[in-house]
Amino acid sequence: MGSAAEFFQHLMNGLTLGGIYALIALGYTMVYGILKFINFAHGDILMVGSYIGLFVYNAIRGQILGFWTIIAFFLSMLVGMVFSAVLGIAIERIAYKPLRKATRLAPLLSAIGVSFILSNLAAWMWGTKSKKLEYPFNNAPLHIGGVAITPHQILILVVVIVMMVALKLFIDRSRMGKAMRATSLDQDTAKLMGVKVDRIIALTFAIGSALAATAGFLIALEIKVYPSMGTMTGLKAFVAAVVGGIGNISGAMVGGILLGLIETFGVALIGIPYGLRDTIAFAVLIIILLVKPEGLLGKAEKEKV
Amino acid sequence: MILLETKQLTRAYGGVIAVSKVDFEVEQGLITGLIGPNGAGKTTLFNNITGLDVPTSGTVHYKGKEITGKSAHSICRMGVARTFQNIRLFKELTVLENVMVGRHFKVGTSPTKGRFGSVLKSFISLGNEEFEMKKEALHWLDFFELGELSDELAKNLPYGHQRELEIARALATEPSLLFLDEPAAGMNPQETEHLMSTIRRIRALGITVVLIEHDMKLVMNICDTITVLNYGQNIAQGTPKEIKRNPLVIEAYLGKEDE
Amino acid sequence: MLNFVLLIFIYSGIYALMAMGQNVITGYVGLLSLCQAGFFAIGSYATAILSVTYGWNFWLTIPIAGVLAALSGVLIGLPTLRLKGDYLAIATLGFGEIVRNILNNWDSLTRGPMGIQRIPMATVFGLKISPYEKWGFLVMVWIFVLVGYLFFRHLARSRMGRALEAIREDEIAASSMGINTTKYKVWAFALGAFAAGVAGSLQAVFTLSVSPGTFTFMVSIMVLCMVVLGGMGNFLAVILGAFLIQFISYFPQLVGLSNIIPPQFKQVLFGLILVVMMIWRPQGILGRAPRMTLNPKKKQPKDSDGGEK
Numbered sequence: 001m002g003s004a005a006e007f008f009q010h011l012m013n014g015l016t017l018g019g020i021y022a023l024i025a026l027g028y029t030m031v032y033g034i035l036k037f038i039n040f041a042h043g044d045i046l047m048v049g050s051y052i053g054l055f056v057y058n059a060i061r062g063q064i065l066g067f068w069t070i071i072a073f074f075l076s077m078l079v080g081m082v083f084s085a086v087l088g089i090a091i092e093r094i095a096y097k098p099l100r101k102a103t104r105l106a107p108l109l110s111a112i113g114v115s116f117i118l119s120n121l122a123a124w125m126w127g128t129k130s131k132k133l134e135y136p137f138n139n140a141p142l143h144i145g146g147v148a149i150t151p152h153q154i155l156i157l158v159v160v161i162v163m164m165v166a167l168k169l170f171i172d173r174s175r176m177g178k179a180m181r182a183t184s185l186d187q188d189t190a191k192l193m194g195v196k197v198d199r200i201i202a203l204t205f206a207i208g209s210a211l212a213a214t215a216g217f218l219i220a221l222e223i224k225v226y227p228s229m230g231t232m233t234g235l236k237a238f239v240a241a242v243v244g245g246i247g248n249i250s251g252a253m254v255g256g257i258l259l260g261l262i263e264t265f266g267v268a269l270i271g272i273p274y275g276l277r278d279t280i281a282f283a284v285l286i287i288i289l290l291v292k293p294e295g296l297l298g299k300a301e302k303e304k305v
Numbered sequence: 306m307i308l309l310e311t312k313q314l315t316r317a318y319g320g321v322i323a324v325s326k327v328d329f330e331v332e333q334g335l336i337t338g339l340i341g342p343n344g345a346g347k348t349t350l351f352n353n354i355t356g357l358d359v360p361t362s363g364t365v366h367y368k369g370k371e372i373t374g375k376s377a378h379s380i381c382r383m384g385v386a387r388t389f390q391n392i393r394l395f396k397e398l399t400v401l402e403n404v405m406v407g408r409h410f411k412v413g414t415s416p417t418k419g420r421f422g423s424v425l426k427s428f429i430s431l432g433n434e435e436f437e438m439k440k441e442a443l444h445w446l447d448f449f450e451l452g453e454l455s456d457e458l459a460k461n462l463p464y465g466h467q468r469e470l471e472i473a474r475a476l477a478t479e480p481s482l483l484f485l486d487e488p489a490a491g492m493n494p495q496e497t498e499h500l501m502s503t504i505r506r507i508r509a510l511g512i513t514v515v516l517i518e519h520d521m522k523l524v525m526n527i528c529d530t531i532t533v534l535n536y537g538q539n540i541a542q543g544t545p546k547e548i549k550r551n552p553l554v555i556e557a558y559l560g561k562e563d564e
Numbered sequence: 565m566l567n568f569v570l571l572i573f574i575y576s577g578i579y580a581l582m583a584m585g586q587n588v589i590t591g592y593v594g595l596l597s598l599c600q601a602g603f604f605a606i607g608s609y610a611t612a613i614l615s616v617t618y619g620w621n622f623w624l625t626i627p628i629a630g631v632l633a634a635l636s637g638v639l640i641g642l643p644t645l646r647l648k649g650d651y652l653a654i655a656t657l658g659f660g661e662i663v664r665n666i667l668n669n670w671d672s673l674t675r676g677p678m679g680i681q682r683i684p685m686a687t688v689f690g691l692k693i694s695p696y697e698k699w700g701f702l703v704m705v706w707i708f709v710l711v712g713y714l715f716f717r718h719l720a721r722s723r724m725g726r727a728l729e730a731i732r733e734d735e736i737a738a739s740s741m742g743i744n745t746t747k748y749k750v751w752a753f754a755l756g757a758f759a760a761g762v763a764g765s766l767q768a769v770f771t772l773s774v775s776p777g778t779f780t781f782m783v784s785i786m787v788l789c790m791v792v793l794g795g796m797g798n799f800l801a802v803i804l805g806a807f808l809i810q811f812i813s814y815f816p817q818l819v820g821l822s823n824i825i826p827p828q829f830k831q832v833l834f835g836l837i838l839v840v841m842m843i844w845r846p847q848g849i850l851g852r853a854p855r856m857t858l859n860p861k862k863k864q865p866k867d868s869d870g871g872e873k
Contacts, residue, residue, distance in 0.1 A: 038650050098843045106842045108596050108653060109792060113838025116785055116831060124828035231781075232661070238654055279665060282658035289651055290643050299319070357736060381742035389740075395733035398726070399855050406730045409723050410742035438723065439858070456857040478742055 005146030010268045011261070016153045018260020019160035023215035024237030025244065025252035026167065027208025033184035033247035034204050035100070040111035041091060042212055043234020044118035045084050047227060049213025050220045051126060053080030054133050065137060073136035077217045081210040088209030089202045097198075123227040130226035133217075156218050163211060164253055171249060176203060184247065236263075236281040243288050245298020254296060259284060308333040308482055308513050309354070309385075314363035316346075316353050323349040325537040326363065331482065336508055337515045338528035338545075342557065346537040347517045348390055351484050355387050356380040367482070382410055386480035388471045390487045390517070396460035400451060400470055403459050404442035407477030412438060445473045449503070465496045469503070476507070483507065485516040489523050501527050525549070533557070568818050570698035572810050574770065577705035578763050580806035583790040584716050584799050585759030590788070591796035591852075592725065593752045594732030596653040599640070599660035600787040603633040603757040605667060605779035607764020612680040612774045613673065622686040626765045633761025634754040636663075641753040646746055660784055667776040679775025686769045695770045705766055709803065712759060716799045719755075721856065728752055729797075760787075782831065786813070789834045792841050795848025804850065809834070 024046060031039045057076035061069050095114050099106045141148040171177035182190040183200045191197050215237075216230065223229060236259065244255025259281060266272045266280045288295065309331040316324040324346040331337050339347050352358035354365050356377035365373045372380055386407075395403050412434050446452045449469045454462065462470060468488060475483060488504070489497045497520060504527055508514055518524045524531065525545045532542040535557040541548060548554055582600045589597045607629035614620040614628060636659075644655040667674045674680070686693045686704070693700050719725050730738040731745050739745045768774050786809055794805025813830055816822040841848065 038653065040653075095839050095843070102842070102846060103594070105590070105594055105596060106846055108650065109788070110839045110842040112598075112785065112788070113835040113842070116835030116838070118835075120828040120831040120835065124826055124832065235654065235658060235661075239658075242651070242654075273669070276665060276669065279662050282655070282662060285651075285655060285658065286643050289655070293651075355740060357740065376744075377736075377739040378742050378744045381740055387740055389737065393734045393737040395730045395737065397733055397852075398729060399857065401858060402726055402729075402856065405723070406726055406738065406743070407741050409727055409730075412723060434723065435721075443858075456855075458855070474741065 003146070008145075008147045010264050012147060012149055012153060014261035014264035015257065016156045016260070017264060018240075018257035019156055020215045020219055020233070020256070021237045021240040021259050022253045022256025023160055023163060023211045024234060025241040025256045026164075026249065027212045028238050029241040029244070029246055029249060029252040030180075030204050030208045032241070033249075034180070034187070034201055035096070035107070037096075037104070037107045038111065038238065039096075039205075039208075040108070041114040041118060042208065043230030043232075043237075044115045044122075045088055045091070045209045045230070046212035046216035046234060047122060047225075047230035048087055048118060049080040049084035049209070050133075050216035050225045050229065051080075051122065051131075052083040053077050053213065053217040054131060054220065054225050056080070057133065057136075061134070061136070069136040077214060080213045080217050084209040084213035085206035088205035092202060092205045097201075119227050119231070126227070128227060130224035130229075132224050133220040135221055139221075152221055159214065159218060163214060167207070167211070167249070176200070180204060232278055236278070239281045239285045242285060242295055245295025248295065248297045251295055251297035258296075306333045307331070309365070309367045311350070311354065312364045312366070314350070314353060314365065315361045316349050316358060317361045322537055324353065324360075324534075327534070327537070327539045329532055329539060330542075331513060331515055332530065333481075333513050334508070334511070335513065335529040336504065336527055337513075338524040338531040339515060339517045339534065340519070340521075340524055340531060340548075341534035345534040347534055348486055349537075350534065351387065351486055351515075351517065354380075355385055355484060378410075381478055381480075384479070384481040385484070386475035386478045386482070387484035388468075388475050388486055388488065390490065392467050392471055394459040394467060394471060394474070396458070398459055399455065400446065400457050400459055400462065401439065401442055401455040403470055403474050404445050404477045405438045407445075407474040408438045408441050411441070411479065442477060445477045448476070448506075449473050464491055468492070468500075472503070472507075476512070480512060482513045482515070485514065485518075487517050487519065489518055489520045497523055565818070567698065568814055570702055572807070572814050572818075574698065574702050574705055575813075576803075576807040576810040577702070577709045578766050578770070579787060579790060579810060580709050580803045581712050581763035581766070582760045582787045583794075583802045583806045584712050585756035585763075586787050586791050587756075587796065587799060587802045588716065588719070588728070588752050588759075589756040590791055591798070591802070592720065592728040592732060593749055595645075595749065595753075596650075597656045597753065597756065598653055598781075598784050598788070599656040599663070600756075600760045601779045601781060601783035602656075602660035602663035603637060603760035604764040604767065604783060605663050605774075605776070606633045606636055607761030608768040608774045608779070609667065609674060609680070609764075610761070611765040611768040612683050615684050615768075616680055616682065622684070622765070622769055626762055629765040630758040630761040633764070634758040637753045637757030638750055641750050645749040645753065657781070657784075660779075660781060664776050664779055667779070674776070677776060679773060679777075681773040683768055683772045683774070685772065693769075695772060701770060705770075708762065708766060712762075713799055713803065716759075720799065720853065724748070724751075782834075785831075785834055785838075789837050791848075793837055793848060795850040795852060797852040798848070798850055799853070801848055801850035801853075805848070 027042050028039060053076045056079045057073060061072040091114055095110045096107050099110055135152065137151050139150050139152050141150045171180060179195045179200050182193065182195055183197055187197055237256065240255040240259040241252045243259060244251025262284060263277060263280050267274055267277055272280060307330050311327055311329045313326045313328065314324055315322065315326055327350060329350065341347055349358065353360045356375050359374045364371055367383060367385060372383065395406060443452060443455065446455055451466060451470060451473065454466065459470060472488065489500055492500060501523055504514055528545055530542065531545055531548045533540050533548060533554050540557060541551045541554050582604060586600050589595050610629035610632050611622065611625040614625040615622060640655060640659045644652045668677055693704050695701050727743050727748050730743060731748060735745050790805035790809045791802050793808055795801030812833060816825040
């Protein structure tokens, strides 16, 4: 390793990447916590949200960078979030809800189907070429003690922290949040206690999808918007959720940050070829499944006999 | 002779201790009852003996050999079979097939332990092997007078028959020791009566039976010896008469019942 | 026109092999594996590399292709199969992508994105089975399908098949009946991969070239669709599924509308098939294979309503 500055540079890069993973991982983990299945379409919901945000932004942003552009950016992100939330709820209603009592395999297969429909519809309607999302500010890096930090990274960190704190407060403090936790612990009992389980599930999908759309819109500044943008990012975020302990909300946050750091430092320090960067996440997945399958913060859960 | 015993068997889930330092003995040839209030750790004890769960500490010995922490399938192959509290049949398989699964490891896996060889051999001599398995399986169905229903899907059987089928499936593995987890749960008095005679017939085959049961009439009637668990601890053991008189048991358990 | 019909049949056969493999894993053991494309790729590249670089005869490369695929199946299966099924789906999905990643980057062996061209044709008794003479190739492929079908059907009716189904129905109960569930799951996984590897071999001598672009996630989804559409747990149904999905795939070309219908159309359709089948007909068009019965004559004995007296 080189200097301390270099270390902090990688740390910064890893943290921003990890923050993104964490935002997406939250959606996987919340859905898994309640419905015990992997929402394969999560990454594609992210993609759709990013497209919508992009379209809105291109329509309303002005020509000159300025305060309005930043407002327009956040406004577009919000529209993308809302659209994704509605999409998430709709997908749950149409493709997952009828399968709640079916075999374990059924919702998984249905989710894969939904994922395939979304990504290909997007390619059909909006083309396979990636679309650029313009920065709402001048993204020239700021140099702080030899560490180059882009305004983009700061934006990501701020948004991620705000979202996470808000989510944590919502789940720990609000009535709906409590109902959500109750539902994930024991759906039947929650129902008996007067929790409207269907509404909680819809809310879970809405929140998870909105967070994914946020993450998508934020990374779109760098990686652009294209139909399969959610696939690999989504997969890795899922790995992050498993690392943290699937079903565990704090775990998703920790797992996301950790995976971001591992990936960044893996390329920078261990010298894993950049082309094989995506492989790191899966190596991490296999290792965690072998060593601690319940994840870092998850509880070992035995099937009731 | 002691067929199976646990020594200081403990199972803790995080801070919750489900089974605590339990010494439990099963005498060969007897019917042993395991009773105790809900949550006393009876099923957990079963699971830790039959390999579905691994004890936090303590040991399990079967026929003098330690089997602590062995996998469920190898414990079954040593002659320990079980049923489940919430019936776990192979629902989409037929009644006959359910029992044939119990015969699975009896064919092909000869003492030579040739793994690939046995798979290959059984693959070639399919007809013979299947015929033998069917014959054996039918024998166990007839034991329960379920032969007529052999082609039904297991899920279509009425509740009482499902319980019986589960026992038939376990017996098909030719166990020396059979664990029954609440075999009479959900049965009406006639069915329970019938079950009691079945359990006696199983003992007559030379099979040692251990059962968890809440139906006190059944337990007191057919068990030779009873062990009582409360809060994960073994608080008493003895003959039904002794247990009925034991003040600890009355306080912990029977006092709360309508008995 | 006839050309397209033959093409559909050839691809139906190649994919039917893969789908039968998927059926062992998904239909029988109830596990969701999403990397038939990866095993397919391994088989294809094994044949391509062995025959082009080392001059091997096609027939000798087939077992190697199958075994290599099976071994990689075991490799990915061992760590994940002990755990809950959901992880397997993700791990296999990742594995499929990693295979493509490696094919793209391991230039010295795979020639990277360019792929390997000029694969020698398969021969029988000195007779070339040219992919341009589609009839001959079609016959060869379907002989493979027939052999595969007989093998898998036999497997399904043996005690191993029953053990696999028992694991699907209730893994805990199966292990308590003396079945080594991990061993059987790994076996099923290896067999499924083997079938895909052999299919890959056939693909290589049909297209006479291989490149990483062929083995996308879409291939795995198509195979999954074939199993779901035809009927999980029924090898004959799965072959039907393979044909139907290939027919849908080539339908635009068949009717000469490939200019109007975009390629994404069929993919959206595949996605829809998965969702719609799960909701309305999870057992597939044909449903599970009929169960073995003792008295085939009185097929559906009525539910007896209680009491054996």
